[in-house]
Amino acid sequence: MNRRELLKAAAAICACRVLQAQDTRRQPRPLTDKLSVLDIGGANVLSFSAEAGGVLVDSGRPNSGPIVPNVKTLFNTHYHLDQTGNNEPYAAAGAKIIAHERTRQWMSADYWIPAEERYQKARPKAAWPTEVFETTGSIQAGGEQIDYGYLLLAHTAGDIYVYFKNANVMAVGDVASPARDPALDWYTGAWIGGRVDAMDLLLKLANEQTKIVPAYGPVMTRAEFKAERDMMEEVRTRLFKQVREGDGPKDMLDEGVLKGLSRMWENPYKFLYDAAKGLWAHHDKLDPNVV
Numbered sequence: 001m002n003r004r005e006l007l008k009a010a011a012a013i014c015a016c017r018v019l020q021a022q023d024t025r026r027q028p029r030p031l032t033d034k035l036s037v038l039d040i041g042g043a044n045v046l047s048f049s050a051e052a053g054g055v056l057v058d059s060g061r062p063n064s065g066p067i068v069p070n071v072k073t074l075f076n077t078h079y080h081l082d083q084t085g086n087n088e089p090y091a092a093a094g095a096k097i098i099a100h101e102r103t104r105q106w107m108s109a110d111y112w113i114p115a116e117e118r119y120q121k122a123r124p125k126a127a128w129p130t131e132v133f134e135t136t137g138s139i140q141a142g143g144e145q146i147d148y149g150y151l152l153l154a155h156t157a158g159d160i161y162v163y164f165k166n167a168n169v170m171a172v173g174d175v176a177s178p179a180r181d182p183a184l185d186w187y188t189g190a191w192i193g194g195r196v197d198a199m200d201l202l203l204k205l206a207n208e209q210t211k212i213v214p215a216y217g218p219v220m221t222r223a224e225f226k227a228e229r230d231m232m233e234e235v236r237t238r239l240f241k242q243v244r245e246g247d248g249p250k251d252m253l254d255e256g257v258l259k260g261l262s263r264m265w266e267n268p269y270k271f272l273y274d275a276a277k278g279l280w281a282h283h284d285k286l287d288p289n290v291v
Helices: 001-026 087-091 099-109 192-205 221-242 250-253 268-281
Strands: 037-039 043-048 054-058 070-077 096-100 112-113 118-120 132-133 134-142 144-151 160-162 169-173 211-214
Touching: 037 099, 043 169, 043 211, 070 134, 096 099, 096 192, 096 221, 096 268, 099 132, 160 192, 169 192, 192 221, 192 268, 211 221, 221 250, 221 268, 250 268
Parallel strands: 054 070, 070 096, 096 132, 169 211
Antiparallel strands: 037 043, 043 054, 112 118, 134 144, 144 160, 160 169
């Protein structure tokens, strides 16, 4: 075998291993006999199977995976494309799409994306939620009680949780971030104080056996989720102090406000920029400086 053939063979082996890894990742991850986590375009989609019609939490990125058959109800945990990208085919197949009212508002109108300095066109009406709510709700499916509720300004303006109570499995969207930097969509009103409050609410609903499904990354235990919440509370405390001193995100980064925490940050400046924007919008909730 000459050098060129050797390189081709090595490339083929690498490609095969990548595809095998992707296939393994995309295999359903069973949580119970009826509940599984699917990888749809890298995002977690929670699937509940029932003879009379299944339930799906989030639909994944557009055209990024197979459409789950026999879905009667689809929940959107918030409006972002990786949670709502496949809404249209499910709606066309007759599924009811449930989300918070704010999620439908953001999906049904053009909006500005500050980080990219451009407008995002409204989604087609076929993708919009068909049933919206304001605070909480509950449905029954396949012998399972499914409770859902609003998480105020935690990641976006319209975050929700979906709790399969009998199975003790809770989908929380991007309000948990074990695998990525916690994101605060400040332009919609989300801020770090809202995120901590939402995590406190979820901790009250959960127990030590609850399986918590984030939008990305591994399924979490309550203890793992609480550890993330405690880290976010520490960040909140530090940022409150920095904002009261008039510091901006670069000042915060230079002063090491994210050092000594239990996680590393892929893009610490972006997180601090978004967090600072949210804090300035909610300045009335900061403790006052006493001179």
